[in-house]
Amino acid sequence: MDDDYLVRLGMERLFEGIEQVDLESVSCTGDEAVTEALALLPDIVLMETNVQNIDGLRAVREISHRIPTVKIAMLSSHTSFEIMCDAYHAGAVSYLSKQSISSDLGAALRMIHRGESIFSAPQDLQRFPLPAPPEASFEIKLIQRLPSRDRAILKALTAGQTNAQIALSLHVSEATVKAQITKIMSKLNVNCRVQVAVLAAQAGFV
Incomplete structure (x- = not known):
C-alpha cells in the first residue's frame, strides 16, 4: 500500500516479474488498506509509513489486531531506527527500505512468508x-x-x-x-x- 501513484505503478510493474507472488490489491489510503486486508485476508501486507487518512503505523496496528495471521512488512524511504522499532511494536514482522528492495523483493517476500523477519539496517542505529x-x-x-x-x-x-x-x-x-x-x-x-x-x-x- 502506497499513496504515491508513481510508486504504486512501479510496484505493480515490479510484481509482474516476481515468481510465486500474486499481487491482490493496491490501496491508496490507510483506511482502504485496512478494508482491503480484511476483505482479502492476504498472506502479506506491504505498508508504506506515510499514507493518507491514517498513518501507516496505525494501519499496521489495526490490521495486525484484526487479522493476527497476516504478515505485515513496513515499506519506508527512511532508514530510521525509531520508525523501525515503532513498526515492530505496531505489529510489522519486517521493515524494508525502498532503496534496497527493487532486485530482492521477491526473495524478501518469500522469506517473510516462511516466517522470517527482515529489518533493513538503519544508518542512524550505527551512529546513535x-x-x-x-x-x-x-x-x-x-x-x-x-x-x-x-x-x-x-x-x-x-x-x-x-x-x-x-x-x-x-x-x-x-x-x-x-x-x-x-x-x-x-x-x-x-x-x-x-x-x-x-x-x-x-x-x-x-
Missing part, C-alpha cells in the same frame, strides 16, 4: 547506539557475557547483515550462523531478529 538502561536487564547482561563468536554475530546482525553475509565474514557456513542465532534467541527468550537487534543495540553492540 541505544544506551543500556541504568539497571540493565537480565537479557542485556547475558548478551554482554556472550562468547566472542556470538558477539561478532550480534554485531553483524545489528548492522543489518543477512545470514549469508555474516557467514562469509566469519568464514563459517550459513547453517552455522542460523543455528547460532536461533540459540542466542532461545537464551534471550525472544522470537525474531529485530528483538535481538534492539537488545544488542542497548548492550552496545553497534
Whole structure:
C-alpha cells in the first residue's frame, strides 16, 4: 500500500516479474488498506509509513489486531531506527527500505512468508547506539557475557547483515550462523531478529 501513484505503478510493474507472488490489491489510503486486508485476508501486507487518512503505523496496528495471521512488512524511504522499532511494536514482522528492495523483493517476500523477519539496517542505529538502561536487564547482561563468536554475530546482525553475509565474514557456513542465532534467541527468550537487534543495540553492540 502506497499513496504515491508513481510508486504504486512501479510496484505493480515490479510484481509482474516476481515468481510465486500474486499481487491482490493496491490501496491508496490507510483506511482502504485496512478494508482491503480484511476483505482479502492476504498472506502479506506491504505498508508504506506515510499514507493518507491514517498513518501507516496505525494501519499496521489495526490490521495486525484484526487479522493476527497476516504478515505485515513496513515499506519506508527512511532508514530510521525509531520508525523501525515503532513498526515492530505496531505489529510489522519486517521493515524494508525502498532503496534496497527493487532486485530482492521477491526473495524478501518469500522469506517473510516462511516466517522470517527482515529489518533493513538503519544508518542512524550505527551512529546513535541505544544506551543500556541504568539497571540493565537480565537479557542485556547475558548478551554482554556472550562468547566472542556470538558477539561478532550480534554485531553483524545489528548492522543489518543477512545470514549469508555474516557467514562469509566469519568464514563459517550459513547453517552455522542460523543455528547460532536461533540459540542466542532461545537464551534471550525472544522470537525474531529485530528483538535481538534492539537488545544488542542497548548492550552496545553497534
